[in-house]
Amino acid sequence: MNYNILVTGGAGYLGSILVPELLKLGHKVTVLDTFIFGQNSLADVCFMDNFNVVRGDARDVNLLKKLTKDIDIVIPLAALVGAPLCNRDEIGTITINRDAIETLCKVLSKEQRILMPVTNSGYGIGQDGVYCTEETPLNPISTYGKTKVEAEEIILQRENSISFRLATVFGMSPRMRLDLLVNDFTYRAVKDGFIVIFEGHFKRNYIHIRDVARAFIHGIDNFDKMKGEAYNVGLSDANLSKLELCAKIKEHIPNFTIMEAEIGKDPDQRNYIVSNDKIEATGFYPQFSLDMGIKELIKGYTIINNSKFSNV
Incomplete structure (x- = not known):
């Protein structure tokens, strides 16, 4: 079944992968984006009749009502x-990440569906050796x-919604981000040949950008049995520390030098391992491994040679 879909921020890192896939499936897609990064990542789908694009702000209630x-x-x-x-921009963060979602929920009817990504950094600091599930208290x-946690609470209250708690995303995108951990570490390995890391024992989970897009399509196709719930989305074999991630990259770039520093602190303090059993029970399994992503990034960084593709 084909749907009319609105994707806010659809020209970003994830949207630039997801939107073309939705269009290929025959859905009619409208993208609302401010194009704040000056990207042209959706230029190659402008020829498609089922694609529409609007330059505007997701906080604009009148525009949301219209779209x-x-x-x-x-x-x-x-x-x-x-x-970082x-x-x-704390005010922008609150008004876009939370308040715009609240506005959206007020504008939509109960029949209209929401599928939204949040971050599994909501788990904060986990317990050693204990997997975070969707029942784990958020911190x-x-x-x-x-x-993002507050936004998830808002959409799940309306029931006709799905929340995807994404692991740290990696992989190439037309609107690239170099500040994500795997993307960043691989870039440093390719361009600098060395890295200095702090809190090297801190663990987190990872997921390829194209598997994230696949998770959304899976949610659309299985909405009735998945609605009203949050789902972790990550690679079950990739709960790795920063040092373990660096070692994995070194397998592909043997001259990569890894050094540890005692000074430095992750602002999210993300240190947890995550279970993805719940979404796997619905029939979704990732197709892109961490090794595949690292190989892809190495090729991509032959093309990319500057830092404009970072959010910070």
């Missing part, structure tokens, strides 16, 4: 993402984590 009039599904990707960027530390 959602005949929409079946909303995928709100518009957000300030990552602790959010700390730099976000950063403004970014807190606003």
